[in-house]
Amino acid sequence: MDNKMSKILKLNPFHSEKIWGYEEWNLSTHKNGLCTIKDSETTLLDYIGNTLPIMIKVIQANDTLSVQVHPDDEYSKIHENDNGKNECWYILDAKEDASLICGIKPNMTKELFAKVIENGEIESYLERVSVKPGDMIYIPVGTVHAIEGGLKLIEVQQSSDVTYRMYDWGRDREMHIEKSLDVIDYEGKNKGGKIENFSKLETPYFTVEKILSNGLYEDKVNKDFHSYTVINGNGYITDGNDKIDLNKEETIYIPNNIEYKIVGDLELLKSYI
Structure with missing residues (x-):
């Protein structure tokens, strides 16, 4: 093995400020945010010479993120020229009685949920999960979700930067309603949610x-x-x-x-x- 390639590397994250807090892309070879080798300006992508299939972030949510959903590989490659985005969240810090959004109420269809969004009733159709430090939440593609304010977490995900917003709590940002409605897992086929007594999470992607x-x-x-x-x-x-x-x-x-x-x-x- 090339000696250059046989080293353990400490990484310096790509920092991304958000209106709700910030993200540190700790491990990233994605073109939209490249991490670097510690004490160097060399990116991990340049150093190893290929992209990695996963990304690792630290996310600080001071306010609640948009209600959003991620597409699978097939849809994302066709429409965004990117990977799909299965992800999971390990809770580092949480305010008292913290929760996050993971899923929608049962018995929804694309047509029904389109009406819910159009009528401004989406908040009543969101499922919330109580969380505390040490909890692991799995968010497979098609799962409607949002990190709520007062949470800090580690996110492990497919290497992708595709997010479809369908609701943003009154903030004036671009929405992606039609694409969201296309990719939501209305029947809950992709089982996600809190992993009880987390020690290991195995997915097809990581x-x-x-x-x-x-x-x-x-x-x-x-x-x-x-x-x-x-x-x-x-x-x-x-x-x-x-x-x-x-x-x-x-x-x-x-x-x-x-x-x-x-x-x-x-x-x-x-x-x-």
């Missing part, structure tokens, strides 16, 4: 695990890559040569064929495909 290092955690990348985002704690990771500090909300990328040790008492979110 796997996410919660890892407790408990002083020492050892592993090897046997396919593609591993990525870790620190939930809590401090420590370091080493491949026997380099030693890289790990701090809260930082993300690292580990290429294939690397054996590594994580040292310290940390909670981490491990993402891979």
Whole structure:
């Protein structure tokens, strides 16, 4: 293996300010927001020479995001020249009695929901889920959703920047009503929602695990890559040569064929495909 390609990398996020808060694209090879190698202006995309199928973000929602939905791969490639966007949210911080929107009321059809939107009644047809730090929420394509204000979370998603808004709480931003109505999963075929007693979430697009290092955690990348985002704690990771500090909300990328040790008492979110 090329020595350049055999290093564990700490990443510097692409920062994106929003009217409701901000996003840090911690792991991203998407053209709309490229993360860089720490202490370097080199992008991860340029360094590894190919795009990754996933993206990892830290999202701070001071206000509620738009009510939105994401398309699947087929629809997104035809209409947006991008990937679909299955995603999941790991809650880092939450105000007391926090909730988020995940799904719509049952027995909806495209025609009925179009009338709901047209009549300005959408708020009455949204399903809310109570959340607290440590919860994991899976948002498959076609799921109507919104992150509410007072939440901070790690998002692991397909590498995509396609969002269709259908309601924005009175803010004057572009809506995508027709496309939203096209892609909503009215029958709930794509099962999403809160993952009870989360330790591992496996999807066709990515796997996410919660890892407790408990002083020492050892592993090897046997396919593609591993990525870790620190939930809590401090420590370091080493491949026997380099030693890289790990701090809260930082993300690292580990290429294939690397054996590594994580040292310290940390909670981490491990993402891979």
